[in-house]
Amino acid sequence: AQSVAQPEDQVNVAEGNPLTVKCTYSVSGNPYLFWYVQYPNRGLQFLLKYITGDNLVKGSYGFEAEFNKSQTSFHLKKPSALVSDSALYFCAVRDLDSNYQLIWGAGTKLIIKP
C-alpha cells in the first residue's frame, strides 16, 4: 500500500538554527513528492516538489528538500529558521493508482522560538 509518514507531530527549533522536518514514503514506482505549508487559519501553500532530476530540490521561502531513494525519504530543510516559519507542514506523494490524487502525511507542527 502507498503511504506517507511524518514521524514527528511537532518540531521545536530556535530561531537561526537549521531545521529539518522528516518525511518518508512508500510507493511501488517512481515517486512524485511534495511539501506544502499551512499557516494558521490559512489554506495550504505549495513549497516544493520532486519529480525527477537533482535529488536536492529548492523551493519557496528558502526551503529545500532532499530526495533519498535508498532511505525512501524526502526531508524538508532550511539552514536558518525564522519565527515566521512556524506553521504546519505537510508531505505528500502522488497516488500511482489514480495519478491525480495525493497521499498526505498527517502533518508536522513546526515551532520556531525566538
Place this chain on the structure above:
Amino acid sequence: GAGVSQSPSNKVTEKGKDVELRCDPISGHTALYWYRQSLGQGLEFLIYFQGNSAPDKSGLPSDRFSAERTGGSVSTLTIQRTQQEDSAVYLCASSKSGTSLSTGELFFGEGSRLTVL
C-alpha cells in the same frame, strides 16, 4: 481575485440543518478537489472534479455529503442533516489539470470552517 475563493469562511449551524459551502477555483483550472481537515490534522479527500468527466466521489463519508460543479467552474459542497462530527475545515483546491501533478501543484483556498452545535 487570482486565488481560490471559498465561502463562507465560517459557518455555525445546528445539528440536523443543511449547509452549502462554495468554492470558486482559479480561472482556467480544470481540476477541483474538496478536502476535510479536522482540528489541524491531516487532509481527508472528499471529491475530485476534472473537466466534464464524472467526478471521483470515493472520499465522501456518507450519503449526506454531495457536491456539484457547474459549468466546469464553481463548486458547491452540500452537507445534509449535519452532525457534530461534521465540524471541520473544508478546503477546496484547484489545479491546471489533475492528471499533470508533475507540472501543476494544487492551489488551496483558505477554507470554510464549519461548526455544528
